[in-house]
Amino acid sequence: MIDFGGWDMPVQYASLIEEHHAVRQRVGLFDVSHMGEIEIRGEEALRLVNYVTTNDASQLKIGQAQYSGLLYEHGGFVDDILVHKVADDYYFLCVNASNQDKNFEHIRGLNQFDAIVENAGAGYAQLAVQGPRALDTLQKLTPVRLASIRYYHFVDDAICTVPARIARTGYTGEDGFEIYLPPADAARIWDEILAAGAEFEIRPCGLGARNTLRLEAAMALYDHEIHASITPWEAGLGWVVKMDKGEFVGRQALALQRDRGIMRKLVGFEMAGRGIGRDGYEVCITGMGAGWVTSGGPSPTLKRNIGLCYLPCANAETGRSIQIMVRGQFVDAVTVPTPFYKRTK
């Protein structure tokens, strides 16, 4: 167990690699109750949500979710979040565990609208069922026809007769569901899901597999790919920024940066030499410091050593030879397109 933002969490239950393969090939179950929840309600809930986030929440239908950014006025990330539209006057935000209180204060401080912001993390446990057999596993425990929930949509229904918010979202690059439920019932439902998935050889999965899975899918992790000094343009997340939706926090800074052009961008790399480029390692081009690794490690699916790094835009094209300073020695690597892994549908 490790201390993860005040939560005792397992890096792995048995074997990280085995857990990783279970999700890619069958199904895995994650306890992600550490994730935070913030609820925004009221007549002007949408106005507040759209003012503090980068994506356009006005495009959401009830029962739909979207990935979005929460920015500072200077354009850097406060956090990356999921916005769920539960009702016209009720939006449900899933945020990173370590950012829960920071986000809450940030949003509350910007609330000049007729809206109520609630720090709701203690009210929800969250389980993620991920992998090609996630639907078959979870279907045994709910009356909802899960196949009718489209990607990035959700329903409020029940799992094992316990009220639950069931969203077809995930952080693994596989099909799957993220379930928000009352903490008091979470342990029992965890056991029920493991039992339901037994015929598919379901595995409980820890933080370690969660990280290798999301890295293969090139999904951003707060404090790694994104943080207060990184903007969505740099992180390759321009697709979650809707500049035309009206005023929002960070918009002016993003407009300015868009006009001037970005200096650095996030790119994928693969190690060519023996060695593993890991989080925080320096990246060099022809011997000169050029950037840093945001996330890196072995890819269990590809059986290669992969990673993400920031590089000057002038040196960020695919196929560029770079060097990563691995424990005092330059090791060759090459930039590659992302994601590293994409599931076949």
Add this chain to the structure above:
Amino acid sequence: MDPEDLRYTKEHEWVRVEGDTGTIGITFHAQKELGDIVYVDLPKPGTLLQQHKTIGSVESVKAVSDIYTPVSGEVVEVNGSLAESPEILNTDPYGSGWLVKIRLSEPGEAGKLLTAAEYHAFVGTESS
């Protein structure tokens, strides 16, 4: 489970002394904490090692960790099978997962390291 005939360090290495040769490796606890091991970096034969200095590294999917030699001397043999099958460090840390054999230059060193019982007590303290 930690063999009685080995000596241990607080950095979770072990040494087995046979005559003037010491075989070193990492402990069961070390491999368990690291998880699936994917890469091992070891010194070449002929390298002179000084007790408690870094001699290489072992990497799991999750993390990289330094290896410190429990004894001083010259590397006489390296476990070549670890390059192809680093996972044997997980499955057999006290046997086929040995790292290097060292011709001891300070034969007295090993006797001052932790016994199995002392190491066991140390690991218990550390993990609680």
